[in-house]
Amino acid sequence: MDFNKLYIIPIIFLVFFYCSKGLSFEYIIILLIITLVFVYIIIQYFFDNNLATYITFLALLLNCFFSFYNKDWLIFIIMIILLVYLSFFKIEDMLYNLANLFYNRANNFSLMFCNWAIKFDVNQADIFKLKGDILLEKEEYEGAFECYKHVLYFENDSNTINDIAVSLEYMGKYDEALNYYDNSLNINPxxxxxxxxxxxxxxxxxxxxxxxxxxxxxxxxxxxxxxxxxxxxxxxxxxx
Structure with a gap:
């Protein structure tokens, strides 16, 4: 999903939020334009798209709690709908990014998010590559080998074949590892x-x-x- 389409979420939220405050239509339009321009500048110049998505998600979640506390049920229902909407379209990216965030910091958590991503059918080469790297560091070489082999379904490139060779080498299968190293070099000498x-x-x-x-x-x-x-x-x- 194109990230730019996610701008509809804060737009909808802001319109309902300003309306709930009893502001005039003209004033709402002015505030909306100023706010969106400011948000756009912040996102483009200081954050990447993934972080911006998390900020949007967190803002919706906080407003969900505030609206529930203040018994603004219309706003609360809208927040729930928008949270579900955002989660539905971005759950794959969120799980991968969380797995990547914990990589080399807390690999058990990273592995957990990798497994969740795979359960959600995140069939991206990156998630299997990341899981393979984690398993290799944990000296679970056969698991790493299987992950790297799975990456070949998406990317039959020199680096992927090199990863397979490395896992075979750690498993003590030197002849097979040499064959894969040769295959890697055949693609990219x-x-x-x-x-x-x-x-x-x-x-x-x-x-x-x-x-x-x-x-x-x-x-x-x-x-x-x-x-x-x-x-x-x-x-x-x-x-x-």
Whole structure:
């Protein structure tokens, strides 16, 4: 849903709110224009669309409580309708953004929101990618592998295949991991992340010459790549 369509929510709310105060029609129009211009400027210059959505949701929720407390039943019913409307259209984005918010801060909460999003049929590549990353950090490698495989239904790209290879490597399936690294490089031969990851696995397998060749490729692409330089130094030290 286009975020701009959500402006109908504060517009409807403001019209009813100003009407409930007994203001004249002309005064309502002036206040409405001023308020919307101010809100638009704030959103465009200080916030992203997701945060603006949360602010709108919170404002509706607060006004719902205030209208209930003051027994303004018409306003209360309108607030409930608008909250349901907003939740219906934005629940998928909200769950994903909450999962992303807690990522690397409280991964158990992040994982919980990922699972809720999937239950709500949020079949976005991002949610499965995020869940895979969390499971990888929690050393649940098979779960991460399944998540990354699911991402392939949406994005059959080099980075996704690299993620699958990483999870296979952590599972000790080195031959399969190498095949996936190769598949990743077939799609994008200059994928520095995959080149480095494959080189690290080759070092683990003591295939130093092959690893050096890959690290040289990385340094040809990015001469200041710290990972490649450190691993190249490790190989040279091992050979000496």
């Amino acid at each position: 200059n994928n520095v992340l995959t080149l480095n990851n494959k080189a690290i696995l080759l070092i683990k397998l003591k295939r130093y010459n092959e690893a050096l060749s890959l690290l040289d490729e990385v340094l040809d692409i990015d001469e200041n790549n710290k990972t490649a330089m450190e691993n190249k130094e490790k190989i040279i030290n091992k050979k000496n």
